[in-house]
Amino acid sequence: DAGVTQSPTHLIKTRGQQVTLRCSPISGHKSVSWYQQVLGQGPQFIFQYYEKEERGRGNFPDRFSARQFPNYSSELNVNALLLGDSALYLCASSSTGNTIYFGEGSWLTVV
């Protein structure tokens, strides 16, 4: 079975632009979460979705939004990009129980 897949793996954007990151969870997993990891820090929780409903939102501005589709895949959108949005964006999926699996991440550089 495929693990958590994310795309794109690397991208460079200009300040003020918008970006969409995509995630496909492990087959059968209905929960998807997004985390931001800035270089040298631990990941920070952004969003969690379960069965297409938002279950949690971290302390991020409204420029960050997300959604989950009927097939449980998810998109993270960031508008009006700032230099400080440069980070590794991690998607995680989980089923019942507490085991959480991460994808390889999307490296976003804002210039």
Added chain:
Amino acid sequence: QKEVEQNSGPLSVPEGAIASLNCTYSDRGSQSFFWYRQYSGKSPELIMSIYSNGDKEDGRFTAQLNKASQYVSLLIRDSQPSDSATYLCAVIGQGSNYQLIWGAGTKLIIKP
């Protein structure tokens, strides 16, 4: 504010020795505790999970949990150069629906 604290290191350990990594957390109601390993430029990889007080062993790795003192530790026996990485402690707080709260990580260096 729920927090997870780790010593940033770097922690330098000779090859073959035991590496000891520590983590404290502020939410006394936390239920689930995880150790992740992260190589430079890669995503975190789950090493150990622990849910009840005591020790849990998996190969060269042992996780220890003490809920009364609110700390969790990771021991790596017979350390290898390939164990050199940043180790992240993560906690799921009470009623938080699988939302991980992370420490900043401890950089471990195994010297040959």
